[in-house]
Structure formats: C-alpha cells, structure tokens
Amino acid sequence: MNTMHNNQKQDLSVATYIQSDPRNKKEKQRFKAIQRTVSSAIVLLCVMFLVFGGIHLVSANSSAYVLVADGKEIATLASMTEAEAAIDQYIENKSAEYGMDIVYSDDLEINKVSTAGVILSSAMEAADALDGNLHLMAKAEAICINGVESLYVPDEETAREAIDLAKQYYADDDSDDILSVTVAEQVSVIPTLADIDQVLPAEEAKNMLLYGCPDAKYYFVATEGETFAEIAERNGVSVESLKAINTVIADKDALTLGTAVALSQPAPMISVLVEKEVVQTQAIPYSVVHQDNSNMNRGEEKVISEGIDGLEEVTLRVVVSNGETVSSEQISATTLVEPVDQVVERGTKVVLSSRSFGGSGSGVVGWPYTGTITSRFGWRSRGWHSGLDIAGPVGEAIYAAESGTVTYAGWYYGYGNLVKIDHGSGMETYYGHLSAIYVNVGDTVERGQHIAALGNTGNSTGPHVHFEVRFDGTAYNPLDYLE
C-alpha cells in the first residue's frame, strides 16, 4: 500500500551528491558545498598544525582575518577562531530558526591579512554580513514523482505524512468499504539540498500534491506578433496546452508585445486511487412476453398484464481517481424481488375489409382502389410488369390493402411517389405513381386506411395506381390475392 517504502533511498553520503548529474545548477551548488567543507577542514588542520605545532608564524596582534564570500570581502575578524566561530554561530542560529539542517552554497574563505588600517567587525556585524551574502540551503528530502524532484520537505517523516494526508483526503468517505488507497504515480523520497524557502511543512506539501503549484509560470511576449507555436517551442510545451490555458487571448497567431502567456496551470501532482466496494440496490427491468391471439387482427397488440420491475442488491468494485470514478465492475448481485413479465397479446388474424370491391382472388388483400384495370401483371409489350395498374382521376383515395407497417413513403425512381407496407410474414404491398402520401415510415396502418392519393408521378403515361404484392421480395400477381 505504501509505495514510498520500496523507493526510499537512505544514502545521505557525499558520494550521492558527487555522482549526481553536474549539469544541474543545484547539483553544482551542492558540489561546491562539499568542496567548501573539504577546504574548511584543510584550513582547520593547517591552523591546528600551526597552533599546536608550536610554529607561530603570525602574531595575533599583527594579523586579521577577512571573510570572503564569492570573492567579496564581507567582514574582518581578529582571529581565525573568531572568524570560524562567527560562521558556525550564524549557521547554527539559522538551523535553529528554520528547524532544519542549514548549509551555505557559496564560496566562503577566510583570508589572513595585515592589521594595518583594518577596522575589525564585531561578532554581530559579522553575522549581519553573512546574512546578506550567504545563500542558504537546507538538507531536505525531495519527493520525486515519476523520477522528477517535485517538492521539498524537511525530512522523510514529513514526506510520508504529506503523502498520507493526500491519500486520506480522498479516502475519508467511510460509507463504503475501502479496499485500497494507492498513488498511481511512482513516488520516491531522496535526500537533497533545497533552497530554504522551498522546503514545505506536511500540510503545504499535501496541498501541492493535491492541487499543484498555485503560481502559474508566465511568458511575456518579447517580440510583436509572436505566435503560440513559437512560444510553445521555446518553452517546451504544446500549442494545445497553451490554447487550453490561455482562453482569454483572442489572437493566438499575432500576440502584442508584453502579453502575459501562462505556460502552466495548477494541476494535481499525483492521482490518488481509491478502490472500494459499493453496495447498492437497483431495479431489474421486466421482460415482455408475447402471446398470439388468432381472434385479434394482425398488427394489433393488447397488454394483458402489466410488467413489474424487480429489485436486486449489487456489489460493485469501484476505482476512483482523485475523486472521479474511473471504473466500476459488478462483482455480485442478489435478487431481492423477482420482476414480473409483461404479457402482451398479439393479433394474428388476417382481416377482410368490410368494403366489398368484388375481386376474384383469395381475399388475402383488399383493393387499394376500384377503377379500370389498364395493365395486368406479367409480360406485356413494353416488358415485364411487376404489378397491377388501376386507372382513375388524380387525387382519388388509395387504401391500404392490408394492415401493417409503412416501410417506405417517398419518391422511388420510376415508381414516382411510392408507399411500401410490410404486413409481416414476408408479405409487402407497393402503391406507385401517387400524387400525395398521407403516412410516414413506421406508421401502423389498418386495412382499408386512406394512405395516399392516386397520381401520375414517375414513369407513368396517365393517372393510375401501380399496385404490387410481394412475398419475400418477389412480386406475385395481385389478382391472385385480391378479394
């Protein structure tokens, strides 16, 4: 559960610092600090040699000791002991003040000079001079996220506390059974040196982990007409992210001098994954069962008994990342109440129209229109004729030959305006050359329903309805099925 443990590096030795990449500026500073420690030790050894070796090359009365920080003389003290004590005291005070192990990252030397014309500094003056001239750093721990030093805390314990606080932030919901709380990123803690003002207490470190750095970095347009593309490339960010962050900037391809372009925006440094079990009750939808009724017309339906939803208790395994559900998987379900099927009766009876058209066929379909038959089904002089043509005046009512569902209503090549009705069991009827259509696709129509008006549209030589009866797509002689 605790990813920190596996990745902790305990090595605080000098070797760790030396092996570090010297291209990094901070690393260079560390390196300097080590060099300084070493050179101070050599100086001290020399002094000890001089003092205890009995070879008094200098008289205390004729020499003074100048503190030189990065080549700049900052204070002059009466003796080497005083000079060293001033530095030690200063660092000790700072360490106490910040509650951290403080080091300085500057080149600090103690140079012996002649006392002639020298004004000695008091211990307090020396401390003040150090304060203004030394760059202080703290021995701290870096929290690395996916291998990148992301923030600094005083010690390992604080690092662990900050990470635990961040986890707790998303894991404090006690209404569900929490299975695990982990951090998606690889988090490690390594000893480092950090600027003292960058070292954060646990609570602030937690906030950084959860919300990211609140201070956005800005780029200020240096050349009139600079573009997002140029700024993106120069700063190692994507044009897309610049656009997403800087929505207030209208013209992304010609920026005015001095425009502040945010390069980043606060974003969580880590993703806290909470895996939990959630138990909830939910409806079980009822099923619909059909029963055929030969006493009911085809196309008619009647609900015999209403369906009732059931109820079940389900256990879900849910994964939440920074408060947002990223996956949910059902691992078990217990039925509390069984659902009750809805029973629907479905008519199967083929109904003959009450209207009598006086046909000669089997009576499966009714006449769509009573008029003069001008062309029959089959071969004729102009070729194969797939239907029955019945002529009459434009605008006469065209009736559905049988109940069913409209599957086509509109222009269809040579048919002109066409209506197709599906009657089930593979049977369809077509009504062509219509002048108007009164039904829509999906409509349920009754046998004998007024569906359209007779016309002369499409490949037609005079007003008539072209009527087809098809089974499984093949046209048959309508007269064999008409009543």
Ligand SMILES: [Zn+2]
């Ligand atoms: Zn025809």
